[in-house]
Amino acid sequence: MTSIAETNQTFVVELESFSGPLDLLLNLIRSQEIDIADIPVAKVADQFLAAIDALGLNEAANYLDMAAWLMRIKVQMLLPRPFDDENWEDPRAELVRRLLEYEQIREVSDWLGSQADLRSGQYPRGWVPEQPDPGPPPVVVDLGDLQVAVERVLSAIPQPILHRVVARPLDVEGATRRITSMLAERDSLDLLELFGPRPTVADVVSVLLALLELARVGRVRLVQPRPFESMAIQRESAHPAA
Amino acid sequence: MNRLTQLLEAALFSAARPLSLEELTALDPDATASDVSDSLSDLHRRYEEGEHGVELVQVADGFQVLTRREFADAIAEARLVVRPRRLSPAALETLAIIAYRQPVSRGEIEEIRGVSVDGVLRSLQERDLVQAVGHGDGMGRPLLYGTTEFLLELLGLRSLEELPRLDELSVALRPVAELGEASEE
Amino acid sequence: MNRLTQLLEAALFSAARPLSLEELTALDPDATASDVSDSLSDLHRRYEEGEHGVELVQVADGFQVLTRREFADAIAEARLVVRPRRLSPAALETLAIIAYRQPVSRGEIEEIRGVSVDGVLRSLQERDLVQAVGHGDGMGRPLLYGTTEFLLELLGLRSLEELPRLDELSVALRPVAELGEASEE
Numbered sequence: 001m002t003s004i005a006e007t008n009q010t011f012v013v014e015l016e017s018f019s020g021p022l023d024l025l026l027n028l029i030r031s032q033e034i035d036i037a038d039i040p041v042a043k044v045a046d047q048f049l050a051a052i053d054a055l056g057l058n059e060a061a062n063y064l065d066m067a068a069w070l071m072r073i074k075v076q077m078l079l080p081r082p083f084d085d086e087n088w089e090d091p092r093a094e095l096v097r098r099l100l101e102y103e104q105i106r107e108v109s110d111w112l113g114s115q116a117d118l119r120s121g122q123y124p125r126g127w128v129p130e131q132p133d134p135g136p137p138p139v140v141v142d143l144g145d146l147q148v149a150v151e152r153v154l155s156a157i158p159q160p161i162l163h164r165v166v167a168r169p170l171d172v173e174g175a176t177r178r179i180t181s182m183l184a185e186r187d188s189l190d191l192l193e194l195f196g197p198r199p200t201v202a203d204v205v206s207v208l209l210a211l212l213e214l215a216r217v218g219r220v221r222l223v224q225p226r227p228f229e230s231m232a233i234q235r236e237s238a239h240p241a242a
Numbered sequence: 243m244n245r246l247t248q249l250l251e252a253a254l255f256s257a258a259r260p261l262s263l264e265e266l267t268a269l270d271p272d273a274t275a276s277d278v279s280d281s282l283s284d285l286h287r288r289y290e291e292g293e294h295g296v297e298l299v300q301v302a303d304g305f306q307v308l309t310r311r312e313f314a315d316a317i318a319e320a321r322l323v324v325r326p327r328r329l330s331p332a333a334l335e336t337l338a339i340i341a342y343r344q345p346v347s348r349g350e351i352e353e354i355r356g357v358s359v360d361g362v363l364r365s366l367q368e369r370d371l372v373q374a375v376g377h378g379d380g381m382g383r384p385l386l387y388g389t390t391e392f393l394l395e396l397l398g399l400r401s402l403e404e405l406p407r408l409d410e411l412s413v414a415l416r417p418v419a420e421l422g423e424a425s426e427e
Numbered sequence: 428m429n430r431l432t433q434l435l436e437a438a439l440f441s442a443a444r445p446l447s448l449e450e451l452t453a454l455d456p457d458a459t460a461s462d463v464s465d466s467l468s469d470l471h472r473r474y475e476e477g478e479h480g481v482e483l484v485q486v487a488d489g490f491q492v493l494t495r496r497e498f499a500d501a502i503a504e505a506r507l508v509v510r511p512r513r514l515s516p517a518a519l520e521t522l523a524i525i526a527y528r529q530p531v532s533r534g535e536i537e538e539i540r541g542v543s544v545d546g547v548l549r550s551l552q553e554r555d556l557v558q559a560v561g562h563g564d565g566m567g568r569p570l571l572y573g574t575t576e577f578l579l580e581l582l583g584l585r586s587l588e589e590l591p592r593l594d595e596l597s598v599a600l601r602p603v604a605e606l607g608e609a610s611e612e
Contacts, residue, residue, distance in 0.1 A: 019331040020357035062357045101354055107411050108342065109334035112397060116329060119398035121314030122299070123323050123441035124306060125258040127491065139554050140511045141519070141581050146526065147591055148374045149519035151383065153539060243478040249501060251480035252494035255440075257507040269501050292473065293428040295437035309437035316434055320454050322442040370513070 021066035022102040024051060029099070036099060039092055041077055045070035069095070171202075175210035183220065183235045191231040243288070246273055247281040251307075254285075260304030260395060302394035302401075326396075336362045337371060337393065341405060345375045345386035363387065371396065428473070431458055432466040436492070445489035521547045522556060526578070526590060530560045530571035548572065556581075 018024040028047050029036060049067055057063045076091035175194070182189055194207045211233065214220045223232045243251070253269055254261060267278045282305060286298040296307050309317065318325050329337070336359050339351050351359050366372045375388040394401065428436075438454055439446060452463045467490060471483040474492075481494050494502065514522065521544050524536050536544050551557045560573035574587070584590065 019335055020355050022356040023331075066356065098354075098356070102356070104408070104411055105335055105338050105342075105354060108338040108406065109331065111406055112338055112341070113329065113331075113334050115397045115399070118311065119396065120326050120328075121311045122308035122398070123314075123317060123437075124308055125255055126323060126441045126443035128256075128258050128443075139556070139581065140513050141522070141556070141578070143582055143584075143591060144375055145514065145519055146523050146582070148376060148385070149516065149523040150527065151377050151385075152516065153520045153523055243480070248478065248480035248495070249498050252498035253480075253502050253505070253507055255481050255492070255494050256502050259510050261507060265505065265507060269505050269507075288477065292477070293433060295428070295433035295435070296440050307440070309441050310433070313434050313437040316454050317438050317441055320438065320450065322438055322446070373513075 018055075021052075021063045022098065023106075024048070024055075024057075024063070025066060025070075026099055026103055026106070036096060039096070041070060041092060041095075042074045045074045171206045172209045172213070175203075175206040176214065179207075179210055179214060179220070179233070183233070187235050189233045191233060194233070243284070244281070246270055246277060247284050250278065250281050251285055254298070254305060254307045257306075260301050260306040262304040266305065299398070300400055301398055302391045330362075332357075332359075332362050333366060336366060337389070340372050340387050341389050341393075341402065342408070344388035345378075346388075347378050347380070347384040347386055349384060351387075428469070429466065431455055431462060432469050435463065435466050436470055439483070439490060439492045445486050445491040447489040451490065515547075517542075517544075517547050518551060522551060522574075522578075525551075525557050525572050526574050526587070529573035529587075530563075531573075532563050532565070532569040532571055534565075534569060536572075 018027070025044070025048060028034075028044060028051065029039065034040065034044070045067070048070055051057075052060070052063045052067065073091045073095060081088050179189075179194060182193070191211075194211075195203060211220065211222060215222050219236055221234045221236055223234055224230075249269055250266055253266065263275055263278060266282075267273055267275045270278075282298065288294075289297050294310075295313060296309050299306055299308055314325075317323055332355075335355055336351060339354050340346055343350065348359060348363060351363070363372070367374075370390055370392045372387050372393070373390050374385045376386045377383040378386050389402065399405070434454055435451055438451065448460055448463060451467070452458055452460045455463075458466075467483065473479075474482050479495075480498055481492050484491055484493050517540075520540060521536060524539055525531055528535070533544060533548060536548070548557070552559075555575055555577045557572050557578070558575050559570045561571045562568040563571050579586065582590075
């Protein structure tokens with residue numbers, strides 16, 4: 001059992017590990033026989049801080065959360081109470097609830113531990129005869145297992161599958177509309193103007209497909225002045241600007 | 243000892259794990275479950291009255307022959323068996339919460355223990371002491387956990403009913419939910 | 428049974444190997460080898476006269492309690508020695524995909540699970556939980572898998588219709604036919 005004894009305002013820590021901040025806090029309270037319904041929060045909060053410092057736990061998030069909570073309650077306790085005491089909510093209520101709940105769990109877990117110890121002193125047969133051909137062991141499977149597995153599959157599905165199924169990344173129609181509307185204002189475009197600032201592969205392919213189709217039906221002419229230069233897109237004269 | 247009792251004794255000696263009434267009954271095509279129950283009682287009585295070093299116990303969903311507790315130390319000291327490793331306080335607390343609150347989500351366990359239980363939960367699952375039993379309705383449909391038959395075996399319990407009742411515990415006289423109106427959602 | 432005989436019975440029962448006279452004598456600091464010999468004779472006689480299903484035998488390297496040979500077959504047949512096992516998470520996931528999406532090819536399962544399922548599929552087939560049910564139309568006419576009658580039996584279902592409905596089954600687990608025109612090629 002872990003315990004902390006108070007000697008001259010300092011703490012002697014008898015065991016290095018607590019199973020969590022509630023364990024430590026409960027230990028402080030019980031070892032000083034503090035009434036859990038009326039915890040002197042200011043005192044206990046300081047002791048808690050000192051303890052996690054002594055234990056080297058002052059970087060453990062769980063312990064720091066608890067320390068912060070205790071400090072918050074300490075401050076709330078200092079605020080003046082409203083005149084009608086009936087509406088006053090004890091800032092410690094939630095802390096007390098958590099502590100009692102945890103203490104209950106501790107009691108059960110002590111029981112479980114001693115029960116397991118008792119049982120571990122009774123040994124089963126040690127020698128297991130070799131089986132001629134054991135084969136795979138019999139299987140246990142139930143609907144619950146299967147359902148949980150389905151949920152797991154669903155939650156683990158990689159996003160790309162959903163994208164491929166749902167999204168329609170190629171947008172030839174949109175590219176066609178964009179090209180015709182741009183050519184409605186000007187006679188010639190540079191190919192690079194058709195791609196946005198950060199074109200995806202799908203964007204590029206969409207634009208190229210749209211251009212090829214427009215060229216095929218004779219609405220644009222594709223001109224490359226010199227090898228490796230950018231391509232120019234010219235409006236065919238048969239389709240003058242509006 | 244009649245032949246069925248002999249057969250059952252031989253089977254219980256061979257198995258090194260609890261055998262259910264169904265498994266035992268299946269051993270003899272002519273035996274009914276009630277024949278098997280009678281034979282098991284007979285075997286239990288013989289071990290008791292003959293003051294044997296082993297006993298027949300009922301655990302989880304089955305029956306098992308185990309050595310008597312009083313010989314635990316002598317056998318362990320002679321290094322004939324290795325006593326299983328003890329569960330850590332963190333593991334026991336987590337088991338306690340799951341045992342009483344099942345089905346329960348990881349978040350709820352962490353709420354009560356005040357620490358992350360990721361690693362503990364995983365190792366309890368690996369040891370087949372807890373298992374995922376379904377999904378909750380909340381955000382992200384969290385996995386819910388429950389206890390296994392093997393936990394009962396480890397504790398030597400026949401069923402979860404044998405766990406101490408909450409109102410028998412010294413600390414809280416009421417179920418946690420009734421402890422105060424401040425229970426969080 | 429005197430205490431020494433009880434202790435010897437418990438030790439012989441729990442040990443994973445035969446125990447020599449010296450080892451058995453070392454169990455009790457007050458016992459002599461001749462005390463132990465007497466106790467072993469007593470134990471042997473009790474098993475004989477009580478017509479137990481087990482017997483004390485002397486083998487090359489010591490003493491051992493063994494089940495009587497006449498029960499060996501029944502016990503071996505019932506395969507009591509091996510503990511029934513739960514399926515691994517990987518096996519369960521694969522089984523779930525096959526159950527809900529059958530007939531389904533290995534490629535489709537791997538697409539959903541994101542890993543190779545070769546070994547898992549083989550072990551599910553060995554355990555008679557899934558089976559090949561035909562060939563698909565795609566490249567190379569891949570084998571398609573479905574679940575077996577035996578699986579339904581294990582799950583206690585009469586037919587596949589009784590599998591729990593999962594309303595929020597996402598696209599991935601829905602039958603391919605319902606996926607619409609955007610299914611991947």
